[in-house]
Amino acid sequence: MKKWLIIPIIIGLLFIIHIFYMGYINENILNNFVNNKNSNYEITDLNFKKGFLHSKAIFIIKDKLDLNFSTKINVIFNNNYFSKYVAQGNLSNPFYFLDQYLKDKGLANFTLTSEQKGFNLRFKFQDINLSNEGGDALLKNTSVSILTNKNMQAKHICLNIDKARFAQFYSKLSMRDFNYKKHFNYPVPLGDLLQPKEGIEELQFHSFAFNNNKIASFYSRNIFHFQGKNKLKIHFQGKANDIVLDMNSKFYQNLNFDKVDFDIIWDDITKNSYNKFNINSFAKKGLKLDIIDLALYKDNKKIDIDGNAFISDQNDKASIQISSTEEPDKIFAWGQFFGGLNQYFIRNNDLFIMNLSYDSLSNPQLKINSNQFSHIDLN
Structure with missing residues (x-):
C-alpha cells in the first residue's frame, strides 16, 4: 500500500520540477528579446515578477528615430507546459489620435505558442474605423504571425489584412485580402524585421x-x-489582372489591360539606401532596373517589353524594346490623338517592334529605332 502512495508523490514532484523548468525557459525567452540590442528602439522600465504558475513582465519599447513612438507591453507567462499559450499579453496604443476609437486604448493582443523547434508569436490588432471632416480610415481583421526558433529569432512572418480603406480629401485608397509572407534564409532578430534580409517574400491582394x-x-x-x-x-x-489606369487627362480615356506579367530585377541597391530607405541615397547612387520581361495583355493581344534602365540625379539611361503582335493603333485607340503610334514601330514578320534608347547626357537624348525622336506633348 505504501508503494502506491509513492506514485502520486513522484508525480507531484515531477509537476513541480516541470513548473520551475518552464519558468526558467520563459524567463530565458524574455531575456533573449530584451537583450537584443537594436539601433532603432530601446526597452525601458522592465519589471519582471517570477511566480509559480504564472510570471508577469511589463516594459516599454521606445524608438530611437525621433518618431516619438512608445508602447507599453504587458505579458503573462504560463509556467505550465500543458497550457494553451506559453505567454499572452497586449500592446498599448502609441498613436494618441486613435485612443478614442480603441477599446481600453490597446493596439493589439498577442499570444506565444510552442511550435516544433520554436515558437509562434501572433498579434491580433483591434479594428480601426475612424472618420472626420478630412477623411476616414478603416482597417479590419489585421493579424501578424511570426514563426521563431528557440532563441526568438524570426524564421517566417505573415501579415494578413481583410479590408483596408483610407481617404483624405480627394484621395481614396481601398484594398481587400492583403497577404504578405516572408521566409528568411537565416533566422532574424525580431528587432531587425523591418530591414531587408535574404529570403523569399510573397505579396498578394x-x-x-x-x-x-x-x-x-x-x-x-x-x-x-x-x-x-x-x-x-x-x-x-x-x-496582375484587370488593370485600369486613369489616363483621361493625358489620353482622353482610361488605359486598361486584361493581365500583366512581370519579371524585373532591381540591382545594386546600396546599403545606405535600403537600411533606412533613404530617397536621397537612391537618387545619388542610382536605381538600376533590368526588365527581363514585362508582358501586357489587352483584347487577346500581347505587348512585350524588355530592356534596362538606370536612374540617378546625375544621369538617366534606358534601352528598351517594345514588341506587339498587333498594330499598336488597333490596340491603343488614343494614339490617333497624337498622329498614331504605328509610325514609331517597325514591322518584322508578325511583330511590330520599337527600340527606344535614352541618355540624359547625350544629344539627342531620346532615339526611337536609332532615329531622333520628335517630341510629342502629352500635356
Missing part, C-alpha cells in the same frame, strides 16, 4: 483601388539576395 485606378488582383514573388555586404538585389516575379 484583391480589389485594389487608388482614386480611379484599379487592379482586380495582384501577386508577386520576390527574392532578396545580398551581393557582398553592401549591395542588395531583388528579383520581382508576378502578375
Whole structure:
C-alpha cells in the first residue's frame, strides 16, 4: 500500500520540477528579446515578477528615430507546459489620435505558442474605423504571425489584412485580402524585421483601388539576395489582372489591360539606401532596373517589353524594346490623338517592334529605332 502512495508523490514532484523548468525557459525567452540590442528602439522600465504558475513582465519599447513612438507591453507567462499559450499579453496604443476609437486604448493582443523547434508569436490588432471632416480610415481583421526558433529569432512572418480603406480629401485608397509572407534564409532578430534580409517574400491582394485606378488582383514573388555586404538585389516575379489606369487627362480615356506579367530585377541597391530607405541615397547612387520581361495583355493581344534602365540625379539611361503582335493603333485607340503610334514601330514578320534608347547626357537624348525622336506633348 505504501508503494502506491509513492506514485502520486513522484508525480507531484515531477509537476513541480516541470513548473520551475518552464519558468526558467520563459524567463530565458524574455531575456533573449530584451537583450537584443537594436539601433532603432530601446526597452525601458522592465519589471519582471517570477511566480509559480504564472510570471508577469511589463516594459516599454521606445524608438530611437525621433518618431516619438512608445508602447507599453504587458505579458503573462504560463509556467505550465500543458497550457494553451506559453505567454499572452497586449500592446498599448502609441498613436494618441486613435485612443478614442480603441477599446481600453490597446493596439493589439498577442499570444506565444510552442511550435516544433520554436515558437509562434501572433498579434491580433483591434479594428480601426475612424472618420472626420478630412477623411476616414478603416482597417479590419489585421493579424501578424511570426514563426521563431528557440532563441526568438524570426524564421517566417505573415501579415494578413481583410479590408483596408483610407481617404483624405480627394484621395481614396481601398484594398481587400492583403497577404504578405516572408521566409528568411537565416533566422532574424525580431528587432531587425523591418530591414531587408535574404529570403523569399510573397505579396498578394484583391480589389485594389487608388482614386480611379484599379487592379482586380495582384501577386508577386520576390527574392532578396545580398551581393557582398553592401549591395542588395531583388528579383520581382508576378502578375496582375484587370488593370485600369486613369489616363483621361493625358489620353482622353482610361488605359486598361486584361493581365500583366512581370519579371524585373532591381540591382545594386546600396546599403545606405535600403537600411533606412533613404530617397536621397537612391537618387545619388542610382536605381538600376533590368526588365527581363514585362508582358501586357489587352483584347487577346500581347505587348512585350524588355530592356534596362538606370536612374540617378546625375544621369538617366534606358534601352528598351517594345514588341506587339498587333498594330499598336488597333490596340491603343488614343494614339490617333497624337498622329498614331504605328509610325514609331517597325514591322518584322508578325511583330511590330520599337527600340527606344535614352541618355540624359547625350544629344539627342531620346532615339526611337536609332532615329531622333520628335517630341510629342502629352500635356
